[in-house]
Amino acid sequence: MQTVFLVLLLIAAVVAANAVYARFNQVPVAFLQIAAGLVLSLIPLYQDFELEPEIFLFVIISVLMFNDGQNTSIRRLTRQLGTTMSLAVVLAIITILIVGTVTHLLVPQFSLALALALGAIITPTDAVAVSSITTKVAVPSKVMESLENESLFNDASGIVAFNLAIAALVTGKFSVMNGIGNFLYVFVGGILVGLFVGYIIVSIRIMLINMRVDTPSVIVPYTLLTPFVVYFLAEGLGVSGILAVVATGLIHGMQQDRLRLTTSRLQIVMSTTWSIVASILNGIVFVLLGVSLPSVISHLAQRDTGSVGILIALGIGLYVIMTVVRFLWLRFDFAKIRAHSRHEHNLNSLVAALSGVHGTITLAMAFSLPLKLGSHAFTYRNDIIFVAAVVILTSLLVPTIVLPLLLPKQQDKVTESDLAAAKSDMVTDAIHMIWARYGDTPNASQVIQILEGQRTLDQRPKRSEMTALFNEAYEIEQTTITQLAQAGEITNDDADRYMHFAAQTRLQNQQTFGQRLVLYFKFVVISRFSLSKHARARRRAAHQFQRGNRDLSRDQLRRRKQQMWQQMQKLEAKPYTAVVNFLNDQYATHDQATVGLVRRAYDERHRRMSGQRDFQDVQNELLIEAFQMEYNFIQAHIADQTFNRELGNQLYEQISTDQLVYLQSVNDD
Structure with missing residues (x-):
């Protein structure tokens, strides 16, 4: 029960941060989510909170990667396949090796395997995080497409390299040839398993649609379960579960034309559901960063008062190294982003380098570090998480400040x-x-x-105008009914009965709880004590009428109620016409x-x-x-x-x- 409560609080923090961002979008939403996590860290329940590392890969990353895959244009991906593979695989591996080597040289306490694991963690980029900080500037479309395609596969490259580094860290052994062979098996095998299983899953889904079993209560849960099933099967076969869910997501994207056989209602429900799920999962990771930071910093400070400063400098330095490597890789056309001039080429290279923002996947991999190595606690786990947090925050801050200086404002x-x-x-x-x-x-x-x-x-x-219009409409109904009663067209009892009905309409459509409470007090409470002598006589007659109904048979009572309802229907026509005429005249002035x-x-x-x-x-x-x-x-x-x-x-x-x-x-x- 406590775990459920903790998760619900995480979701509530994400919702609160998103609500603030909806009104004040000058600050990237990731910072607001981290701030919400810092607030949660003040709650005693979260002071020793730890989520099992496997949950990040299985529950969070697999779902996010599947969603990225199904939203990727396969035609655009094929057209830019060379650039994508160069950035997502070759550049990712080179960056991991450079970062790992530099880290090992600067911090000898980190073994080479641990340093490479850190490199694998902080290398993947996050296109969603890029989008959150570039809403105000016009990022060139070719650059944004390259970043989105890169983030789809370099996440998997980083995760595969991360798993190899952790295996070497646990066993203490690493062979270059075995490592390369294992990398290819895990990488290619994950893609093949994902394509095969994805084809089967999509075929079943299309079969359900053809059989008219395409209600949201069936198709939506079926699709939401897809990444979990694919990830579980792929990991069971010893290949990359993340690449498998990416491949399955791509299969879903390729089959969108056939999946449009579903109803419009299902398509809207499906897209909305995935949008909400992805937003919540992305937010939860940043909230967890905010929750964990105070505890991580506290543990680091207790071990060595200077370790926090060293790790901050290390994180900033590694970010600078990765950005420079990305710029040079693009500047010398190892990965090509089409440009019409040398100046545009240099600008695209710089923007793409600065837009190598690190986010959800980096943080999720950091949290997925094992709590223990063998039978001993993982000594440097907090160090790695803290460095990853510094890299993420730096990669968010720098483009937020620099890109508006390089690019024009976004024009809708x-x-x-x-x-x-x-x-x-x-x-x-x-x-x-x-x-x-x-x-x-x-x-x-x-x-x-x-x-x-x-x-x-x-x-x-406008609430004030709406309240005034409902009040005026009620007065018009009252005036119309009074005129009918004075002309003898209806009885006083019918008039009272209709005005009670009109008061209910007015009460139900008030905008605020306070307005409803005031009207309820006015029409229900006060009216009982402020009736005129004539009205009290009619009220007594009504009570006598109700007591008389007790002696009627069920059929007689039903017929009497039906007659009263028919009378109310006749009464409603003239007040309604008067209200409509009044409202039609208000369109010009309200x-x-x-x-x-x-x-x-x-x-x-x-x-x-x-x-x-x-x-x-x-x-x-x-x-x-x-x-x-x-x-x-x-x-x-x-x-x-x-x-x-x-x-x-x-x-x-x-x-x-x-x-x-x-x-x-x-x-x-």
Whole structure:
């Protein structure tokens, strides 16, 4: 139970850091997650917290690598295969050897095997971490593609080399020829196992889709379990489980065209689920760094007061060495990034070198170091973790400061205002066409209101205006009902009964708990003590009516309730019309998103009261037709170059999501 509680706190810390980043994105999210971990370290439960090393590789890294693989464009990867292999394999091995040798010379206490293990840990780059620090600058697309492809395979290179170094550290023996042979077996074998098992898993998934067994409750867990199954099988065969899950992820990416046979709902659920899982797992690793740092520093300080400073200098020095090696490798075209001029080539080489950010995989491998070597505690485990942390923080800080000086600011191809304006024009066009074809029919009016909601869906309503509009709408209903009662068209009991119903509508749609509490106190509590003499008489008559119902049969009571409901349906028509007319007049002077939400609340109530649910099939057909009109509108504007391709794609994506959400919500009513 304690372990579950600790994990939940880690997830909560990730969520909190992500929430802060959503509002204040000037600081990279990795730093916020580390800060959240530092806060957690103050909790006594985390002071001696240690996660089993195997969990990092099996639970965290395997899932992240599979997700990276399935999101990689196989066509782009094939086109840049030479550059990718040069960076991810050849440069990675050379960097590991250089870092290991330098570390062994500078810190003789580290054996060569341990120094090589450190090199394997801090060599892999992290494209996700790069993205988090380059949101404000325009990184050349060719450089970003190379970094993403590199991180896909150099993680595996680092992990394979890391496992070989740890094996040499544990056994005390290492043969160059055996090491090379073992590396090739583990590396190539992992890819082959992943391709074979991945093909089988994807084939089963496609079979399930063809059999119409493609509900999210089946396919989503099936896909989430895939990296665990592949990793377990590959490790059981003695090959790289990480490379196996990468290969399986690539197979999934290659089969995306066939996997699009699934429903739109499943595709949205699948992509959202993987996005959340990857974000949480990435965040957990950085939170754990923050949790572990105080304990690591404390242990280092107790052993030797100067060791912390030495390790900080070592980490910064190794980062500088790796960056220089990366720059020279790219500068002299051992790995080619296409450029149109010598200046652009030099700039791309420098940007790619500085963007060799180290993140999740580096930290996860550091935490996966064994707690013991043989029967003795691993003396330098905290040292390695601390050096890895210094490298990660330095690799995040340097490009955060330097890249904005080298690169122009990121310019959005589609601004929010452009997208909002285009969407408004698109919806307006669809509304006019629906109105022209079907006129003021109930179903057409309902579809038009849904489309109006589509226009305002991404805008935040103004709470104060919404509260005022609901209050005014309630007063209009009250005025209308009072006029009907004074004209003798309805009884006073019917008027009281309807206003109680109207008060519930107002109460349910208030935005804050405080507003709801005030209204509840006003209409439920105070009203009981402030009734007029005439109202109290009607209340006594109502109680007598309820007592009289006790003597009625079940059928008689059911018929009486049905009559009351039919009377309420008749009553609701005129107040609803008055409210709609009032709200229509407010579009010109109030926030459209706010007015639209209030209008939708009353439209939905009217739809329930008037029994229009029987017309849902017709509404669905009209909705599908309206969405097709929107597709046609976008296509026409792209053709005449009024909309650029990026704007059109974003509008297409929003229509697809809106279509799924609206049709599903209508069908669920």
